[in-house]
Amino acid sequence: MKKMIRFKSMLVLALASVFSLSCDDDSEDDNLVAKNDAINIVETAQGQDALSSLVAALSKADEKDDIDLIGILSGEGPFTVFAPTNEAFTSLLEALDGFDSLDDFDTDEERDILATILSYHVVSGIAAESSDLSDGQTITTVQGEDVTVMLGDDVKIKDKQGEDVDAAKVVIPDVGASNGIVHVIDKVLLPQAIIDALNGGEMENELGTLVDVVVATEALSVLEAAVIKAGLAETLSSDGPFTVLAPTDDAFVALLGVLGDDYNSLDDFDEEAEIALLKDILLYHVIAGAEVKEADLAEGPVPTAFTDNSIEIIASGDTFVIGDASDVNANITGTDIMASNGVAHTIDKVLLPQSAIDFVTALNMKTIVELAVATDDLSLLVEALIQADAGLVETLGGAGPFTVFAPTNHAFVALLELLGDDYHSLADFDTDEEKALLVKVLTYHVVAGTKALSTDLSDGQMIETFQGENVGISINDGMVHIDDATEDNATVVLPDVEGSNGVVHVINKVLLPQEVLDILNPPTPNIVQLAQSVDDLSLLVEALIQADAGLVDVLSGEGPFTVFAPTNKAFADLLDALGDDYHSLADFDTQAEKDLLATVLTYHVVSGAAVESSTLTNHQEIVTFQGESLFAIVHGHDIDIRDKTDTDANVIGPDQMASNGIVHLIDKVLLPQEVLDALNPPSH
Template identity: 40%
Template structure:
């Protein structure tokens, strides 16, 4: 006796795949095919059911004769795509000569196939409007189907167990017949006998759980945005601490007014943060066990741990804050691990650092608030460069000219005394920033200021000897001080270097190092030389 190939498969994956075409989803059979004929006639007439017709012919028991009988019958008819996907999932592959479904039906056990097909038939005449949520239907095969009604009608087969909920959607309802009615569905329904015979592993994967659970829809969307779907799918054995939707709402509140939903995570810094947060919720297993043990537990976020806390027999999870996450639903079994739904988004240190960053001043405000940089402030105002250092957006725009927390800057900020030295070098006509009052002079001042700015955040610990390209597209030289760990900054003068008097004035969108000299590009030196002519 020929049988199906015995392969493990997660039926929940079948439930997550839509099988009918977009053009067919909203077609009502009552509008397209009404008239004399049996349910078997309808199955033969509907163009998307050729695989079902072939299955009826291959099954034992002369099902076609039964469906031409008195009835009444309600038939849930899997469309062609449903059979093709079913065949593919249990090991058949389409080729140039034959579809996967055709190969399946050519080797199918006729009796088992009859059990599956009669599991799609109910001895009643039920229109789509007659289904009720939670309704149980007894099939001709003897097994039960369950009904879920929302915006659509869904039919749940024998794999509707507590740990999984694979469903079939009614995509084309109400093909009326003289002896009943046909509803086209997008999944092959399986009775328990078929599940047992085919040795199906009906548990969903971790990814199935995340993407298929209503209260985890925010988590699923976050995983997609952070680019972690494949990483979750590839997990071998892990426990996923899955924050529910309310937990994400609480996270948005903690982040502030700029964060109302996941759409507000729209630049590289925010997406990296989101990825770090999600990786912090995955507890991999080294020994194949997902059992919880009190104490620090490593996460997929590199070099980080979550504290597993035994609170009077109930496990909680601690992060870098004072509030633990409690388990809402635990022990959700999957093919490659366990899911624990929790009531809080756990926060690694990176998240707290980000929240602190959002609350800090930007570079423009930092300059304004530093008494020793008041002349620099005047210069920025005079040259209309203030907005460059105002972090006014959380959007990453490649064409944006301002620096934001996702696009940092390093500013070598000349002190007031440094500007006094510059004025003295320029001569008696230059006593303040107001002395730069022609277009030529303001252009010169702009070039000088941009010569002090480097894209990217370079703290004193990151400084290394070499050249840095400034916003004026000219190079500064970082020079190591012999016998010291300090650095000086060299400009086009090649004689007097700038000392960093106050390093690492941190801002939301970068860092400032206060220096004791106004750095001069070649254009400034040329201008100064022209004053002597």
């Protein structure tokens, strides 16, 4: 495939993505990168996992003999650098054809491009902190073009993309270095020079024909084979102009699924009449004599290259869908893919003229079970019907009528992954209880006594299933969704597969009724129940009870709480350190000792927040329920908790989730200054 240094069809949308790396402006502990004036900007970036792509980009650009960005940014400065995160570089790469990683910038021309982009993130001669920036301020970069500062709830940096593209957000401001300041941003900035080049300038390869476009696009490999098989390659390579509505590979797979066992691939179109039909179908996707770009689309019928057959352009929200002779419209998934002899738009469905509809209808209709057996992507549904061992195969092979929402193989694989290590395949439903559970799931996909086509379904409709509970119908932008008892609905990816005894709607998710959810997901334990269920926290539970200060009730309450939970060994080590008077927690038996134990325990509790380990930052202060602070010490993936002693505790079991908070197992009992003073009163 050609490597084309240009944006994909949705250029602006792809680069406008905003990633989840963010910070809370109201917290003192937002900075994920510790300030270190002893190291320069390059060393600062090299020390941060979140900036590894930036470091790699600098190195890749420097592979060109006359480029030395690392040397420059390691110099005296001062510099201000807007440093994109790894996710920001990922977004840029996804928006470029032929660039899966930074290693693909492997020519001098491409390294120049990369250097141009990177130098647009650098301001020379000043170390500008966020407090030095003002709203509307323009700053000239080393690349020569300006960026614009936008101040509001966040500090944002606007590049040369249009007003409809989000500015880059400063997610970590004011990271000090010995030769300047780094502000971490969530988007790669683009100067006008790069945008002009990417949108058809000097760096874009010469446009090929529409056939070249199809050949160069992985998602159109089946269309490529179909064009060759139907003998249309020469036609679509001619002067044109043409507009091609290009079905993706998934669209062809869906069509083959409808056609049944006799049509597993394009190779099965081997008779003269079948090849003629394929040619007619393909011509039905071509508008001859016109280059219709996205901006030119308008409602109404449009004649196609298949004589006397028109498609219908239909408004749908802010866009358009394509109507054919069937009841299902095609969605436009990619627009304005330019070629030397026209333009292509990708669509998610093979458009069918009436002759193709008649051909499909003429195929021998099968029962719902036969349809499922004949469809490769429903093989796990068939396996599940057999494994349930409840006569469902015979039932769905009967007179009906039935409406079946049929999950794909991928949907069943996703369900098995959700269920965990005990369920690697449907064969693992091997006990009577598990088979009964499988029956509940499968019958929740069946509506008995009716053949409901997609045109019979309405938004907000509730339908009772054979299992007994209802499924809901949601219709958005022409797509039908099936709502079950979970928070994620299923999408009908192939509607109205008619059989002799009903209709099948293929869906992308296994539906789950509330009855099954209640069996699979017993209530999540609270923090106290979680501790009680972990053998290595038995002494913590004993300590909570021994303190006799209502801590069991508190930590069973609504929360949220964060608890740093010492292991049994941590408590044993504490008892050893306390000396001969404390052989067990039962030795905390006076009121003063119980109060001391309560003070120790509340020093392990953060109230009002469930703090995940991934949100902890180096030297972050953590105020405890006891009143004194702890500090998080972050070393890569290792996290220590620093108390008032000389020894940090190591987090050995992070992120144990409870219904009212989160527990992190630690290997040491934390001690506040209050307890140290009580245990070792100062001498006078």
